[in-house]
Amino acid sequence: MLNYLLRRVLYAIPILLGVNLLTFALFFMVNTPDDMARIHLGAKHVTAEAIERWKSEHGYDKPLFFNTAAAGAEKVSDTLFVEKSLKLFVFDFGASDDGRDIAREIGQRMWPSLAIALPTFIVGLLAYVSFALLLVFFRGTALDTGGVILCVALMSISGLFYVIGGQYLMGKLWHWFPISGYQPGLDAWKFMVMPVLVSLIGGIGDSSRFYRALFLEEIGKDYVRTARAKGLSDLRVLFRHVLGNAMIPILTGVVVVIPRLFMGSLIIESFFGIPGLGSYTIDAIQAQDFAIVRSMVFLGSLLYIIGLMLTDISYTWADPRVRLE
Amino acid sequence: MLIKPVLLWSDALILLLLASVGLLVWLARNNDTFRAPWRQVMRSRMGSSTALILSVYIGIGLLDSLHYVERLPTPAGQPASQPAQYSGEVLSALDALLKPLRENVEKTYSAPFATHLYAKETVLGPNGRETRDYPRLQHGGAHLADPERDFWADVSERAGLGLLGGWVVWLLWRSWFGCRNGCQNSGARFGLPGGACSATGPPRRNFTLLVILLTIGALLALAPHYHVLGTDKVGQDVLYLSLKSIRTGLLIGSLTTLIMLPFALTLGIAAGYFGGRIDDAIQYLYTTLNSIPGVLLIAAAVLVVQVQIETHAELFETAAARSDVRLLALCAILGVTGWTGLARLLRAEALKLRELEFVQAARAFGVTDARILLRHLLPNVMHLVLITVVIDFSGLVLAEAVLSYVGVGVDPGMISFGNMINGARLELAREPVVWWQLAAAFVFMFVLVLAANLFADQVRDALDPKSKERA
Numbered sequence: 134m135l136n137y138l139l140r141r142v143l144y145a146i147p148i149l150l151g152v153n154l155l156t157f158a159l160f161f162m163v164n165t166p167d168d169m170a171r172i173h174l175g176a177k178h179v180t181a182e183a184i185e186r187w188k189s190e191h192g193y194d195k196p197l198f199f200n201t202a203a204a205g206a207e208k209v210s211d212t213l214f215v216e217k218s219l220k221l222f223v224f225d226f227g228a229s230d231d232g233r234d235i236a237r238e239i240g241q242r243m244w245p246s247l248a249i250a251l252p253t254f255i256v257g258l259l260a261y262v263s264f265a266l267l268l269v270f271f272r273g274t275a276l277d278t279g280g281v282i283l284c285v286a287l288m289s290i291s292g293l294f295y296v297i298g299g300q301y302l303m304g305k306l307w308h309w310f311p312i313s314g315y316q317p318g319l320d321a322w323k324f325m326v327m328p329v330l331v332s333l334i335g336g337i338g339d340s341s342r343f344y345r346a347l348f349l350e351e352i353g354k355d356y357v358r359t360a361r362a363k364g365l366s367d368l369r370v371l372f373r374h375v376l377g378n379a380m381i382p383i384l385t386g387v388v389v390v391i392p393r394l395f396m397g398s399l400i401i402e403s404f405f406g407i408p409g410l411g412s413y414t415i416d417a418i419q420a421q422d423f424a425i426v427r428s429m430v431f432l433g434s435l436l437y438i439i440g441l442m443l444t445d446i447s448y449t450w451a452d453p454r455v456r457l458e
Numbered sequence: 459m460l461i462k463p464v465l466l467w468s469d470a471l472i473l474l475l476l477a478s479v480g481l482l483v484w485l486a487r488n489n490d491t492f493r494a495p496w497r498q499v500m501r502s503r504m505g506s507s508t509a510l511i512l513s514v515y516i517g518i519g520l521l522d523s524l525h526y527v528e529r530l531p532t533p534a535g536q537p538a539s540q541p542a543q544y545s546g547e548v549l550s551a552l553d554a555l556l557k558p559l560r561e562n563v564e565k566t567y568s569a570p571f572a573t574h575l576y577a578k579e580t581v582l583g584p585n586g587r588e589t590r591d592y593p594r595l596q597h598g599g600a601h602l603a604d605p606e607r608d609f610w611a612d613v614s615e616r617a618g619l620g621l622l623g624g625w626v627v628w629l630l631w632r633s634w635f636g637c638r639n640g641c642q643n644s645g646a647r648f649g650l651p652g653g654a655c656s657a658t659g660p661p662r663r664n665f666t667l668l669v670i671l672l673t674i675g676a677l678l679a680l681a682p683h684y685h686v687l688g689t690d691k692v693g694q695d696v697l698y699l700s701l702k703s704i705r706t707g708l709l710i711g712s713l714t715t716l717i718m719l720p721f722a723l724t725l726g727i728a729a730g731y732f733g734g735r736i737d738d739a740i741q742y743l744y745t746t747l748n749s750i751p752g753v754l755l756i757a758a759a760v761l762v763v764q765v766q767i768e769t770h771a772e773l774f775e776t777a778a779a780r781s782d783v784r785l786l787a788l789c790a791i792l793g794v795t796g797w798t799g800l801a802r803l804l805r806a807e808a809l810k811l812r813e814l815e816f817v818q819a820a821r822a823f824g825v826t827d828a829r830i831l832l833r834h835l836l837p838n839v840m841h842l843v844l845i846t847v848v849i850d851f852s853g854l855v856l857a858e859a860v861l862s863y864v865g866v867g868v869d870p871g872m873i874s875f876g877n878m879i880n881g882a883r884l885e886l887a888r889e890p891v892v893w894w895q896l897a898a899a900f901v902f903m904f905v906l907v908l909a910a911n912l913f914a915d916q917v918r919d920a921l922d923p924k925s926k927e928r929a
Contacts, residue, residue, distance in 0.1 A: 289908035433751035
């Protein structure tokens with residue numbers, strides 16, 4: 134198992150390197166630092182001097198891969214690729230284009246993100262799986278048909294509708310919760326309920342339908358008939374056998390997103406004014422702050438790879454036949 | 459010539475897409491394994507009615523893809539032999555059809571069927587005194603002498619006429635295509651929606667068609683005289699905006715697929731069939747792409763494209779050409795980042811097929827790899843491709859709205875569902891609430907996506923051997 138994990142960690146390095154090369158190519162080669170400077174300076178102040186000054190202020194005044202002006206090892210190390218891209222590997226995110234330390238911002242902003250994303254994830258998983266089990270329990274009846282129709286209808290509605298509708302109804306019309314904002318500490322729950330609720334409703338159609346299909350596939354198998362023939366009750370068959378055996382496909386989709394919960398959701402956070410990483414990213418995109426976008430891309434990929442490893446580990450827990458070698 | 463046709467890049471690609479779909483259908487017209495599942499889709503009530511709704515949307519989208527520019531009138535006193543000057547505004551066939559809707563622009567918001575503006579203005583009273591009041595709209599209900607008295611009578615008269623017209627057309631359609639005694643009619647033979655009826659079943663009344671025709675009839679009667687869905691902030695008719703948004707949504711859904719397919723097909727099948735180093739390399743490629751959070755990768759690429767477009771502004775003659783290129787870039791980005799899911803499916807399938815007897819036999823006969831891939835593997839994974847394409851479509855239409863909200867979607871000047879929602883979402887805070895623009899965008903999108911989802915289900919049931927076993 135340890136051996137396996139070590140191999141996975143080693144395999145992660147080329148992937149992260151690939152991610153870095155890709156973002157580097159996008160942000161430094163397709164788009165030169167000159168383009169970046171021009172955007173940030175605005176059309177009025179573009180002079181050759183101003184561009185050079187902006188670049189040296191933000192550390193973009195170096196060659197891409199090979200520095201002919203430097204001596205010795207600095208020829209390779211004093212370049213944009215090493216400074217801006219490879220340093221991400223040691224979590225040295227540097228400063229954003231408006232001069233703030235990105236690592237510190239991430240450290241502060243991941244908690245509000247987590248406060249919304251974690252409850253959404255846990256309650257969501259429970260709700261979706263139970264709803265799917267309910268539909269499967271009543272399979273073939275009107276309840277099942279109605280539930281599936283509801284799911285298809287719910288998943289055909291734009292996610293933006295749930296957010297806007299939720300804010301309008303719960304915030305403006307009924308005055309249940311504040312429309313947006315966030316406050317750390319005990320009062321945070323007031324601001325958490327609505328985003329969590331809205332994302333739950335937004336996801337129920339898609340996920341429940343997926344889980345229902347999974348369970349239906351399991352329920353047609355022979356071991357279910359055997360379990361029923363032994364005289365087990367419907368509920369017991371459903372929860373112990375069907376749910377247990379459907380665990381692997383469920384885990385495949387679910388575990389991989391757990392590490393990424395830190396990064397929050399772009400839409401939810403920006404609509405509800407949560408000062409988390411999601412709204413940080415969206416602000417960076419809208420301000421065209423490439424330093425932040427690059428850091429978030431790296432962070433996201435890293436968390437995804439960790440998620441993949443967690444998925445593999447969770448298989449051994451769900452199915453004793455799986456051995457990681 | 460009074461107009462000059464303009465072929466935007468996206469129009470050309472749509473034509474290419476249509477031509478290739480047409481060619482594919484024509485090539486496979488006598489192939490029963492190809493036709494059987496589609497006939498099953500069209501025979502089912504759900505399949506034929508959702509196909510009908512989708513084809514209405516596609517029809518509107520296609521009309522909106524025939525672009526032209528109008529010739530400017532030659533200024534007086536200049537010789538007519540001068541080279542013609544064309545307007546910089548690119549219009550489409552849909553614009554020409556919806557001319558009254560496009561040109562009936564009010565000052566600002568007005569509610570659906572309103573005769574007065576949403577906001578108060580200083581108006582000159584009959585006795586010459588200035589008062590603050592809601593002014594009459596310039597176009598919506600402008601033909602009414604006294605809106606308070608005539609409004610309901612006028613609306614119900616027009617709506618009634620429109621509905622009647624729609625109903626008559628439906629009856630005509632039925633007597634033309636509908637068959638009485640279970641005869642096999644031409645519509646059903648070609649799997650056309652509307653005329654569908656099976657040899658055994660009773661003749662079917664196509665209620666979806668009736669609803670569509672009634673809606674079109676009522677809109678035709680009412681829309682030139684009222685703003686049926688109200689007007690937006692700058693006074694444009696919301697119905698017009700909604701209809702124009704359809705093309706953007708459809709383009710995103712279809713062109714993305716067109717760009718994604720070559721990647722997914724070649725890489726996915728190659729990885730599964732050849733294995734070894736090639737498989738490793740392709741797996742590395744898609745794990746890397748997959749590991750980047752989707753929205754971020756799209757955002758990063760769109761930001762780059764945006765900068766490129768801004769720095770090369772001189773390349774684009776018209777605003778329409780610029781937003782068109784940006785839309786295409788968005789499709790390309792979505793396609794290049796979106797092929798991984800299908801590629802993975804195809805890889806697994808090719809891995810399985812490679813070991814089957816018919817492939818082994820072909821290899822033993824000395825058939826070349828290229829021929830095996832084209833003649834034996836490709837046709838056997840086509841059902842997966844079709845299912846993925848129809849399932850992805852609805853997701854892409856929804857994604858457009860979200861991406862436009864994030865600011866990395868289509869050009870802000872382009873009419874799209876995302877931009878409509880984005881422009882109106884803050885107006886819910888007004889008093890009274892401005893709801894019609896949001897509602898129109900959501901409803902138009904909902905009908906399209908719901909139809910696409912239900913249609914996709916039918917296609918999957920018909921094409922996927924696994925789901926048939928389950929049912």
